[in-house]
Amino acid sequence: MLVLKACRGVGIPMAQAQEVAVALVKTPDALEALLPHLAQPIKTAQFDFSEGLTVHAASLLRDFSACADAAALGVKPVRMCGMAACDLANALARSRGLSIAADGADVVFIGPEVLRPEVSRGVVAPEIWQQVSSFAALTYVPETDASRLGGAGAGLNDND
């Protein structure tokens, strides 16, 4: 849930944020690799469909889903230009049942993933968790007098 909020906090659309969160539940060790992607500004990606799918200026968090859609449908090649094959990219691919590889400075999709056992819980360093939390906090709304009075509900006193 925190990962989902962190992605949404930096402007990643809801469905893509969910996919990142699901991937990191399955591969919690990749959480550290999420941080640089949360920190980088999201540019407008350019999708070239002339030969397979080539994406320039892609955001891994926002645009991986579309690339994985294409790869899942058998589109070849699917290439994310200027994208490192980091742990997060691998986790996202694994979550979709796909494999990726580095090809120079790009990431290319190379086929279906060999199934691996899921991890139930990972150990996350507190400082990483703290950074993810700070991105998640970008979805929180500061309290105001109006929200205190009208937004929450529930009684202040329960002595009855």
Add this chain to the structure above:
Amino acid sequence: MKDFAMDQSDLRPADEVMRLSRMGSMFPSRLSFLRTLTRRLIADGSQVSRPHWQIDGDGYGTAVYTVTLGRHRYSLFAITQPLDPDMRTDRVIAEAWDAAFVLYDGVPDAAEIARLSSQAPLQEAGRFTQKDLCLSRANKSVRLFEQIVSALRAGSALPMGMIHQIGYLMRTTAVYGNGKFGIADRRDVAQRPGLEGPFMAEMLTVWLIRTFTHDLIEHMGGAPLPARVKRQLGIGNSTGLGMAPFLVSHPLLLHSWMMCRETALARVRAAQIDADAAQRLMTLARRAAQHLLEWNIPDPMHQARIVTLRQEWAYLTQGLTEFGLCQDGAADAILERSRAGSCDLQELTVSWLIEPFSDLVDGLTECMANPFDPVLQVQMSCEELCALLQAHCEFATEIDFTDPQASAQFWYVSETKLEPRIGQRQSEPGADRESPLDIARRIHALAKDLSGHSGPIWQFLTQFPEHRYAVQRVQALAQNQYSEIRDNLVDADMAPIDMLRCKLSFFGASKFDPKSQLWTRITLAQGAPLAADLADGHACDDWWLPVSAP
């Protein structure tokens, strides 16, 4: 579910069922999770023991209750502490409570009891492990608690009027499960017999807390309460906005719950009612009338609804006979007659009609868990998606979102309390951080942008990545008709209390006592079997709509 086909009528259409006004009129039924739990406890021959009890004369200390369910042992750890009355609040963001609880996987030893004693009172701020399945806290119903203790100590008459009216000794303000605050994830236990169904661990927690409250008051009063009085004492709960987003963020689970309920109704409508079931329906009709009579709440608008419902129920059930109920199509005819009344009447009728038919209904509880989320069907074309929007999404596409009233509210998470809240878009800041509960608005925007596009939907989504969520939900809706609330959740007139009541009815809540459009008090497990009933073999699952004199 049993693997044979049963006759059934048509399901009620989602455009009728999934409206907030109807969802906000739902009643508990034999499909409610607490009912499922108690049936399971009875079927398993579960026994409750109390291996640890260190409570002083003022009612402060620790206790452990252990129950076996599906060959696994679970324990409720309870701790009570003195609480300054100024600290006693219904709000989920309180920092201290009269009692705190943990549902523990197994039986805690002394070291674990010491750990739980230090951490449970901290609730959200505590540190928990995978042995901890649920976390909860509760405050006393102060007036009732004090009066019963006084009566027990003095040997005088119990305040039966208050007992019936209030219906519980303690009121929980949260029951956390599924990995919150470091406790075990649901998937760790979701395959265990008895815990497969939705919220089963939470329901077990609630039922055991109720047992603890009974023991606590007898301990403090120095005398036993009669079993019939204890059955009348359930467990209260205060529920606010925190519960509402769940129905939106779990669309396929919502579909499963509603589908089971509607399937149960469809089966009963097609069934031939026999003499036993007819007799049972007559008894339950009288019980429902009594329940409505005893359900009195301070809020004038909701009390007026109850008063209307009493009259409607009397009219609907007037002249019913066992002979008449045994005629062909009787259930269907009654349901049809109820449609002349309010949604409250119609939904009470639904719960009533399915109550006697355990053979037709109870197997459906096995279909109420649904761990899946919508996923994109990547092979779909824009034209196919347009067709789905036209066929299933009129509730969203026909809204005029240029009218500010259609998006007057927005959902958000409070920075200070980390809890869902609702704000007014025109007058409060924060809409730029809106939570994605505005499903109708998102579907509307998708339909607008999709117009004129063709080709594969995945290519459309490269241009409009923000619509992926809406596309997934529309695709899911086409195959799961009850997966979406078919109303605008950011409309000026949207009342979150309707979402709360729907979910709480599935828990098994009764005597809804709304304090505003944002939060409600409820009663859980009032009338449910006691631990002692399980022990002596007298437990039965006959507690739909609690009444003072069953």
